Amino acid sequence: MSNLTTDSILELSRFANFLADDAREVSLRYFRQEFEIESKEDQSPVTFIDRKIESHLADRIAELYPEHGFLGEEFGRHGEDREQLWVVDPIDGTRSFISGNPLFGTLIALLSQGEPVIGIIDIPALDQRWVGVKEGGATLNGAPCNTRQTLRPEQASLHTTSPDMFNPDQKRRTGPLVERCRFNQFGGDCFNYGQVASGWTDLVLEADLKPYDYCALVPVIQGAGGVISDWEGDPLSLSSTGEVVASATPALHDAALSHLAL
Numbered sequence: 001m002s003n004l005t006t007d008s009i010l011e012l013s014r015f016a017n018f019l020a021d022d023a024r025e026v027s028l029r030y031f032r033q034e035f036e037i038e039s040k041e042d043q044s045p046v047t048f049i050d051r052k053i054e055s056h057l058a059d060r061i062a063e064l065y066p067e068h069g070f071l072g073e074e075f076g077r078h079g080e081d082r083e084q085l086w087v088v089d090p091i092d093g094t095r096s097f098i099s100g101n102p103l104f105g106t107l108i109a110l111l112s113q114g115e116p117v118i119g120i121i122d123i124p125a126l127d128q129r130w131v132g133v134k135e136g137g138a139t140l141n142g143a144p145c146n147t148r149q150t151l152r153p154e155q156a157s158l159h160t161t162s163p164d165m166f167n168p169d170q171k172r173r174t175g176p177l178v179e180r181c182r183f184n185q186f187g188g189d190c191f192n193y194g195q196v197a198s199g200w201t202d203l204v205l206e207a208d209l210k211p212y213d214y215c216a217l218v219p220v221i222q223g224a225g226g227v228i229s230d231w232e233g234d235p236l237s238l239s240s241t242g243e244v245v246a247s248a249t250p251a252l253h254d255a256a257l258s259h260l261a262l
Contacts, residue, residue: 003083004112006135013118013133016108019060019088023053023106024124027091031125032100045094050074053090053106061086071238073212080238085111089212093161093189102126103191109215114237119219121194130194132219138197147226147248148199153180153255156202156248159192160184165208170243173231174205177259193217193246197224202248203256209242221246227253231260 004012030049038046054072061070069079071087079085086109091097093104102125110118117134130145132138138145150156158181166174178184181203188195190213195201197220214228214236221228227250229235231243245260247253 004117009117009133009136012110013131013136015064016110016118016120017129017131019057019108020106020120020122020129022056022060023090023108024122026053026056027097027104027106027124031097031102037098045098046074047091047094047098049097050090050094054088057086057088057090057108071211073210083113085114087111087116087212087215089190089216092213093191096187096189101187103188105190107190107212107216109219111215111238116215116218116236119216119223121190121197121216121220123191123194126191128194130197130220132197132221132223134219134223136223138220138223140194140198145198145224147196147221147224148202150202150248151251151255153177153203153252153259154182156181156252158184158203158205159188159195159201160186160205161189161192162186165206167207170207173260173262176262177205177256180259190217193221193228196226196246196248197221199224199248202252204244204246205256206245207243209244211238211240213242214240214244217244217246225249229253229257231257233257 069082069085071077089107097104106122108120119132121130192204228246
């Protein structure tokens with residue numbers, strides 16, 4: 001459990017928003033401009049912009065909170081065993097960013113003793129920012145947001161960034177749920193989870209995610225009244241498998257998990 005006081009969490013939440021402001025300024029400066037695209041070892045794309053944002057955020061955290069740890073997508077981790085750990089994805093949806101799609105985002109999370117207590121989903125090109133704070137609810141651009149009260153898959157819209165993220169066994173497991181939902185949509189990256197938090201969609205189902213992909217989502221979804229876990233129903237942690245399901249309501253989440261267990 002977190003050892004932070006309510007006042008400390010609010011102070012750190014304000015700082016996290018400043019970090020998101022800085023990241024937004026950089027990403028928008030280069031969005032839909034020409035720049036070099038590189039490939040990582042796994043052939044996923046990366047740009048100097050990803051690295052520029054992450055390096056800047058890591059430096060700001062180290063300057064103000066040198067006792068905190070940091071985990072990022074581009075430069076790895078340090079101090080991962082410290083009580084407070086920042087987890088950052090500078091550009092979630094790099095493929096969207098480099099193709100001019102406005103649904104890319106920046107993800108910023110603070111974990112306290114392994115528990116996500118602050119989460120930010122920032123969508124710079126749309127000027128939309130979801131913030132979730134443990135026991136403090138969730139907001140979109142400062143206004144409270146809530147999931148909608150969808151109870152059954154037959155009533156639900158389901159989002160997945162790409163069907164290519166599922167291996168054959170995962171496709172077998174997801175098939176019954178996909179078929180039962182009202183309709184399915186692809187694309188969106190972290191934006192989909194904000195959609196759930198604001199009551200505009202109902203389910204997100206994904207796999208092969210890393211901690212920097214999902215830690216920030218947890219306080220946002222939970223703060224809005226939804227549920228997020230791995231496919232077994234266990235809370236997401238730094239050691240999770242990367243199979244993630246987010247639901248608008250506990251009843252819908254239970255139904256989704258029952259289908260994934262088939």
